Amino acid sequence: MNLKGFVQECHKKKVFKMLSIYIVSSWVILQVLALVASPLGLPEKTVTYLIILLLIGFPIYIYYVWKFRLLRYEIQQTEDPTTPYNKSAFQKMYFSSLFFIGILSGIAITFIIKNNFGKDFSLDKINSNDKIAVLEFTNNTNDEELDIIGKITANWIIHGITEKEVGQVISPKLVNDYASVVKSQAGAVDLTNLLKNYFKPGKVIEGGFYKEKDQLLLQGSIKDGQTDKTLISFETINCDPNSPIDCVEVLKQKILGYFVVEGDTVKYYEKTPPKFDALIFNQNALENLNNDEVFLDYINKAIKSDPNFFEPKIHKIAHYYNNGQYKIADSLRLLADDKSNLSKRQQNIMLFYEAILNGKNDKAYRAHKNEYKKAYKDLSTNMSNMTIALQLVNRPEDIETIYEEIDMEDMVLENCQRCGFRYYLKGLADVELENYNDVIKTLVPITNIIETNYLKRPLISAYVKSNKLIELENYLADYNLTADTEDIDYLSVFTGIQLINANQIEEANKYFNKIITRNNNPPTKANLAKAYYFKGDYINSQNHYKTLFDTEPDNIEYLVNLANSYFKNGNFEEAKTTIEKLDNLRTNYQFGAIDYGWAQYYNSIGDKDKALEFLLKAVSQGYNFTPSTFQNDPHFKTIKDSPEFNNRIMNYWKNKTL
Secondary structure, three states, X not given: OOHHHHHXXXXXXXXXXXXXXXXXXXXXXXXXXXXXXXXXXXXXXHHHHHHHHHHHHHHHHHHHXXXXXXXXXXXXXXXXXXXXXXXXXXXXXXXXXXXXXXXXXXXXXXXXXHHHHHHHHHOOOOOOOOEEEEOOOEEXXXXXXXXXXXXXXXXXXXXXXXXXXXXXXXXXXXXXXXXXXXXXXXXXXXXXXXHHHHHOOOEEEEEEEEEEOOEEEEEEEEEEOOOOOEEEEOOOEEEOOOOHHHHHHHHHHHHXXXXXXXXXXXXXXOOOOXXXXXXXXXXXXXXXXXXXXXXXXXXXXXXXXXXXXXXXXXXXXXXXXXXXXXXXXXXXXXXXXXXXXXXXXXXXXXXXXXXXXXXXXXXXXXXHHHHHHHHOOOHHHHHHHHHHXXXXXXXXXXXXXXXXXXXXXXXXXXXXHHHHHHHHHHHHHHHHOOOHHHHHHXXXXXXXXXXXXXXXXXXXXXXHHOOOHHHHHHHHHHHHOOOOHHHHHHHHHHHHHHHHHOOOHHHHHHHHHHHHXXXXXXXXXXXXHHHHHHHOOHHHHHHHHHHHHHHOOOOHHHHHHHHHHHHHOOOHHHHHHHHHHHHHHOOOOOOOHHHHXXXXXXXXXXXXXXXXXXXXHHHHOOOOOOOOOHHHOHHHOOOOOOHHHHHHHHOHHHHHOX
């Protein structure tokens, strides 16, 4: 088919009529829009946008004509074999024309865009919600020579953000370069709109400085890049005008600290962002929890770097508390407990330490529960809540829910001290709830990874209480192949005590005899004395505890076990004289240890009423529930099943926390 035949066929099928409808309609719409755009307040280039859309739509409309009008004629003519019309030739010419018109439309669109938007498009709009714009700080001193301080401040902050990899920076120079281009096109420039329209930063750092009484005062703030809302205004910083960098460094540290803690209300609970260096020191301290010297060095550096940084002060208090140095911990608490300058959350944390250092376990439980609600996914807070629920207020039924809040699957256990302690606490709770098989199933593989003695204690208890003594013996035999002698003795004593509690006296003595009869690598005096004592060999335990007590006259355990040994050997006067020394050992921060010792003595000599009386005193002062105390202490075998013991002693704090 030639061009003349194609045109005739288009006339015949009314193609030109249908195309003219599109062209005329488009023209009318453009004319109307040109008239009403200004009165309606539409952007100047609205008509241009419409032309582009109509040009894009024209080839599409041509295809539409074929698809929904012409194709029908093609099918009809194909069904009539006498028709001389060549369908494929028309179709080829039609789509060739469509392709040509599409090319012309594309060229027209490119031309329009280049002439109308080319300059604007050269300013590559930056999608940078994750970026930080830093503006030059305004000089409010009326001294033009100090303009340089504004530039130095911005550059110093940019350097800090880049060096510490806090974020990507949009510099004042880049903003000014864009502003000059925009100004050449549109006259005056609104800096706020420029940032929003072209850079779209997530945050904008700005500020100014002025002089007052021979001091340079520097102010800074951070705004939301899109809403222009002020997120934080930092306290005014003052310094010697001859040393402006001192002010700038402090502000930089505060800005960097803000970006680190921003939005993390779980981990950080500061009233104002701490200095960045202090944050780094604090983090380094937490990575060295197993090294007391290094930990304290970093904590002290964090506090020195930023005296208002609350978190390292809490870590320091916790460190001394966990190490039994309660007086130091309480002194640090008193220094940090400035209620007028603390937030409500900080006051609640200080209330917790005040309660726990005064043996008020119910108050400590409630205070920490408030913190736990805010940070239940934080490993440290979660672990602490497990400890308090189990060992302070004896609520093993609470542990499962707390434990399940953090998934342990992806944890690197070798590098996670708190992970091991969470497994330990979960194991102790399950032992108390008689979930022995769960303890064994969970802790056997874990103790192969985390090789600490404390983690084996709930496992041993579960083996004993489920009467799986052969499995226990095999487990300990494997452990003994590589363990130190002192570690082996420690677990042998613990195992023997658990067997006594389970009335497996003969089996218990096997473990005590392993210590007593060993000739090579003699056991420590403390382990040997315990082995004799719990085996019931009070002659030997008396001799060994006499030596130990003479060496450590302040040791409550040595004194009580010595007095009990005297009594069991019939030396009643000596027993009485010895136990009366117990009250001389009373000091602050003992949490009922002296009264607990009295309870052990009274029950050993058969005075159950006195034993229960002193146990109640001990628990009311905050004595902890552990794998070796109260129901787990062989001294109380004869009373641990009594209603008084269970209702008054074991439930003392539980009743106060319902």
